[in-house]
Amino acid sequence: MAWELDTDRPIYAQLVERIQMQIVSGYYPPGGKLPSVRELAATAAVNPNTMQKAFVELERGGLIVTQRTNGRNVTEDEELIRRVKEGMAREHMETFFCRMKELGYTGEEIRALIDNEPVRNNS
Amino acid sequence: MNELVEIVGLTKAYDAKHVAVNNITLTLPKGKIIGLLGPNGSGKTTLIKMLNGLLTPTQGSIMINGRYVGVESKAHVAYLPDRTYLSGGQKIREILDFFVDFYADFSRDKAEEMLRSLNIDPETKLKTLSKGNKEKVQLILVMSRNAELYVLDEPIAGVDPAARDYILRTIINNYNPDATVIISTHLIGDIEQVLDEVIFMRYGHLVLYTSVDNIREQHGKSVDAYFREVFAC
Numbered sequence: 001m002a003w004e005l006d007t008d009r010p011i012y013a014q015l016v017e018r019i020q021m022q023i024v025s026g027y028y029p030p031g032g033k034l035p036s037v038r039e040l041a042a043t044a045a046v047n048p049n050t051m052q053k054a055f056v057e058l059e060r061g062g063l064i065v066t067q068r069t070n071g072r073n074v075t076e077d078e079e080l081i082r083r084v085k086e087g088m089a090r091e092h093m094e095t096f097f098c099r100m101k102e103l104g105y106t107g108e109e110i111r112a113l114i115d116n117e118p119v120r121n122n123s
Numbered sequence: 124m125n126e127l128v129e130i131v132g133l134t135k136a137y138d139a140k141h142v143a144v145n146n147i148t149l150t151l152p153k154g155k156i157i158g159l160l161g162p163n164g165s166g167k168t169t170l171i172k173m174l175n176g177l178l179t180p181t182q183g184s185i186m187i188n189g190r191y192v193g194v195e196s197k198a199h200v201a202y203l204p205d206r207t208y209l210s211g212g213q214k215i216r217e218i219l220d221f222f223v224d225f226y227a228d229f230s231r232d233k234a235e236e237m238l239r240s241l242n243i244d245p246e247t248k249l250k251t252l253s254k255g256n257k258e259k260v261q262l263i264l265v266m267s268r269n270a271e272l273y274v275l276d277e278p279i280a281g282v283d284p285a286a287r288d289y290i291l292r293t294i295i296n297n298y299n300p301d302a303t304v305i306i307s308t309h310l311i312g313d314i315e316q317v318l319d320e321v322i323f324m325r326y327g328h329l330v331l332y333t334s335v336d337n338i339r340e341q342h343g344k345s346v347d348a349y350f351r352e353v354f355a356c
Contacts, residue, residue: 002288007345010336011316041295045288046316047156048298050336 002045011046015054018044023063023074024085031076034064127153127272127303128174132183135169135327143169145327146183153271154300156317158335158346159307161324162354167307168205170324171276174305175202188271198227201270203261205277205307211250215260219245226268234267237293255286262290266297273304279313291317312347321346323353 005014019040022028035043041051055072058064062080066072075081100110128151135144144166151157161167172178173185176192187196209218215238222229238245241259249257262278275294279287294304295317308314315321315335323331330353338349 005316007312007315007347008339008343010339012336038296038298041298042292045291045295047319047335048295049155049319050316 003043005046012050012053012057015044015046015051016057019054019058020063020084020088024081024088028074030074030078030081032074033070034072034074036071125152125154126150127188129186130183131185133170133173133180133185134182135166135173135178136181142327144173144180147327147329148183149322149329149332151303151305153303155319156294156298156304156306158311158314158318158321159305159324160309160311160321160346160350161330163309164326165324166327167324168276169327171202171274171305171307174272174274175200199271201226201265201268201273203265203273203275203278205280207257207261209249209261212248214246214248215243216245218249218260218264222264222267228269229264230267230269234263237263237267241289255282258282259286259289259293262293266293269299271302273302275304275306277308278306279308279310287313311350312345315346318346323350325354 003015003018005011019028019034028034034040037048037051037055041048044051055064059066059072061084062077063075063084064072065075097107097110100113105113128149130147130149130151133144133147133149134142136142147170159167159170169178173180174187174192176194176197185192187200190196190199213221219231219234222234223231235245238260241256243252243256243260249260252260258278258281262275265273265275278294279290282290291314294306298304306314306318311321318335320332320334321338322329335346338344338346342349344352
């Protein structure tokens with residue numbers, strides 16, 4: 001299945017987010033092997049150079065490490081993965097609070113709503 | 124050396140009033156998938172035919188990997204025309220024979236493997252295939268060459284979404300860092316995530332040559348939306 005991508009934002013940035021998500025969610029576990037640029041580009045149905053650019057960006061952030069002979073792996077630094085995950089969670093929270101405030105809710109009311117929301121199980 | 128195609132001052136005038144390509148200067152690197160975009164009559168097919176040596180420029184020049192366009196360059200340029208030149212009465216096997224004879228860089232194994240993956244029997248005649256399969260077979264023939272430059276004129280026009288996906292994936296899977304693929308199309312939205320760069324043409328002029336992500340970054344919209352804005356009448 002080709003990846004669903006927004007049409008109004010740079011493609012490489014969306015690939016970075018998508019792979020980041022797959023790493024923090026454990027789809028690609030710490031230390032696990034990643035598909036090659038070519039394979040992943042074919043899966044996502046995107047340009048291989050754009051995928052390469054996304055990998056370079058993820059390498060710069062440390063989430064991906066290149067083994068000289070063995071392709072690319074997810075970092076084994078679980079602390080780093082946790083920090084990235086928290087950063088992403090914080091962004092979601094900010095968006096959420098922003099939207100709720102647009103709807104006219106106060107901080108207190110939002111908290112009350114969250115407390116009353118049953119925890120969903122997505123497994 | 125990373126330049127593959129060097130176009131300098133290229134002009135094609137059919138007569139004094141009809142200048143199809145007007146003084147284009149453009150350098151294209153290796154290893155890119157490039158969209159050639161423009162409204163009808165903007166000069167895309169004329170430019171493509173000059174890249175293939177099927178039309179002679181009125182002025183200016185094209186070099187492909189250091190050679191002027193001519194007999195030698197044709198051996199390294201794989202071209203998918205907008206209309207087929209193959210005869211429908213031929214069996215696919217006969218067309219493969221023809222390609223083996225004609226192009227030193229044609230890999231019969233590669234073509235046969237791609238045909239197998241589509242369950243297309245080489246003993247069928249081209250004319251008995253559906254439109255989508257006809258397009259796929261022609262793309263397979265072109266992509267089975269080990270060329271330096273692939274020029275695909277409207278490869279996804281008139282095919283269903285599944286065939287279009289197959290065509291785009293075939294282009295991605297055959298990506299070669301030493302070769303460049305030029306794809307001309309009107310269906311920008313369907314194809315833009317496969318492209319590195321885009322060339323916009325209008326009235327024979329080069330309007331823009333930039334990367335897909337540059338357009339998205341600078342204008343906050345897809346190449347498709349930006350194209351509609353630039354070419355709005």
